[in-house]
Amino acid sequence: MNAEIIAVGSEMLTPERVDTNSLYLTGELNNLGVEVVAKCVVGDQCDRLADAIRQAHKRSEIAILSGGLGPTEDDVTREAVAQALGRKLVFHPEIAEALERRFARAGRKMAEVNKRQAFVIEGAEVLNNDRGTAPGQWLEESGYAMMLLPGPPHELKSMFERECLPRLKRLAPPQAIRTVVLRVAGMSESDLDQLISPVYGKYENPVTTILAANGEIQVHLRARCATEAEAGALLAEVAAPIEQLLGDRVYSRNGDPLEVVVGNLLRDRRATVSVAESCTGGMLGERFTSVSGSSDYFVGGFITYSNAMKVELLDVPPEILEQHGAVSRETAEAMATGARRRTGSTYALSITGVAGPDGGSEAKPVGTVYIAIADDAGVYTEHRRFLGDRQRIRTFTVQMALDLLRRRIIGRCA
């Protein structure tokens, strides 16, 4: 079954506000095996909203509307649904009376305008609101369901849970959804897609999505089956060959980010790490220490932004800086070695590069970075050129540094 979500309210069409109700609703629907295939935000305009409702009704079995059930003129959801479905609005005196009692309990007289909330679409069931004044509505006809829910999140959640979930469970065919998320480092989105599309391309189920952000790629596989066991088997069938193709480029299967994976590897080995950062200026240390408990393995580091600090704090020989420059293999190695000696850590990671937009040269263009790892076995260095702006170059560099350490620890970089 497919669902669409329509959020109603002009305030959600400003630059400051997002509709968060749809995230909650999507999670709940997915748990029932219902896919959300589209969502939209429409302002307080009856005709435009009626249009959106007709579209959703035409395409999807379930439509959920949130907001626009208040008492004022610009609360148009009831009218729009009636118009879209060609039904009448019927006044329910018992709702008006309940509202009047609610106001009286708070020591206030109900404004006349609140009676708008007592109009119900012909054929709809009234959904009780235990957190506010706006009642919800449930419309059902031959496998189609539409519900009108209040906009405030705590009212919506309570109503959805109490009133809608039980009704939806009755409608939705029993179905199990299972997901695998593979997090991958060290390759581009298009290279990865070229490698694994021959596998996932053969399957409509599970649905495969590839997401790239901040130097990291995620492969999402989502299987929908009649039972948990079937979904699990199907996922295993598709994920296994993908994992084999990706090999040790997959660093996480449970959603853990790279800094957590690397941290766990270090902790398991009772190993420690320190950092020496030039162009990333602390970003690598920040990633390590974003994990609670990272003091188990992260001892500290050096931000050596100037040449003088590289010499002072890390004992980088001045002649290396003179001969090879601050952005060089030799400097990266000396930084890592110096950091390891000064901190006594098992591993030391160093970064030096040109983050730009200024400071590039023909020999060392913007995006040039050297990353070195020092450990008992010596020093290992990688050289890369990243494209993009300062923020992107720094983020990709840090991601690669973390992945190099991961590969070094598991013995995959010599």
Next chain:
Amino acid sequence: MNAEIIAVGSEMLTPERVDTNSLYLTGELNNLGVEVVAKCVVGDQCDRLADAIRQAHKRSEIAILSGGLGPTEDDVTREAVAQALGRKLVFHPEIAEALERRFARAGRKMAEVNKRQAFVIEGAEVLNNDRGTAPGQWLEESGYAMMLLPGPPHELKSMFERECLPRLKRLAPPQAIRTVVLRVAGMSESDLDQLISPVYGKYENPVTTILAANGEIQVHLRARCATEAEAGALLAEVAAPIEQLLGDRVYSRNGDPLEVVVGNLLRDRRATVSVAESCTGGMLGERFTSVSGSSDYFVGGFITYSNAMKVELLDVPPEILEQHGAVSRETAEAMATGARRRTGSTYALSITGVAGPDGGSEAKPVGTVYIAIADDAGVYTEHRRFLGDRQRIRTFTVQMALDLLRRRIIGRCA
């Protein structure tokens, strides 16, 4: 003029992701006097997307699509627009060649699949992407405009600013919109609102919005008038008394973030700064060095996560750590003094605290932080308790450290 925004991508129909591009786009459109009347998210399904495009095209003068321009099979925006408008897709060899060159510059061979990105809708202009591989497209016909933009926010923003804004300005009716953004540190959103609402509450134009995020508050004043001069005069009338009420808590009137403001203050005085970070683990250094040219004033720093490193790298006396603990005024002071001595910087900023969620105690609960500044005149320390999760505590701490340095430099903290 009315606009609709369509975000494309199944990943934005999951319970975890929201479309944030539309917020940026809405702000920019509003500045042109264009109203956003609806927005929607559609998955990677060509037919459904084509449907949504037809609807938007029917109802609104401007349609903006974001995402779905990547190289893979599930990038369907090009096809869907062509289908909705009944136009052909035309292969542009020059785009394919530019992509190949881009890959070559990074020392890689372009995957065959990337050629999909070289298909352009009949009659469309190609929009240059200076941050990624996906070119955008601009379609215009008798007062209607439709644009296809890439999904990654930094690509979308750059393209929209460079390529779309000038074209939209030509289409939109002339209207003067002027904005003042005051960035404020050191007070809560509700305190600020209580202070300035008596001023802005009297005006419907300019529209005043107060935004709070990451330890910073922004006050946006937006005036819409027939002429620039009128808008400027109106803004001045409202902004002046607000600025007077806020005093030196306003650190920026031109959108500059705190790290840029502090950097400029340092550069103007030919002063330098170093950092010594415990619980923030490099985040303060990262903020300083996120600014291109920060090597003018930022020399470097120490990430002293363990006690041993505080002693080793910063000469914090072991007896201070024993007597007062790592999270204490005395340790913060010794860290700042040590960093200044080791680096020879004009100012040294230190941070020590409990970022949580573990490590809190009754005397020093999670969120307790000490920030010290050492300079020629001595050491100045502040103690604060921030609420929230690890990320929030660290972000607020770094923001406060930057603001303390700003106030110290301009002589407002003794």
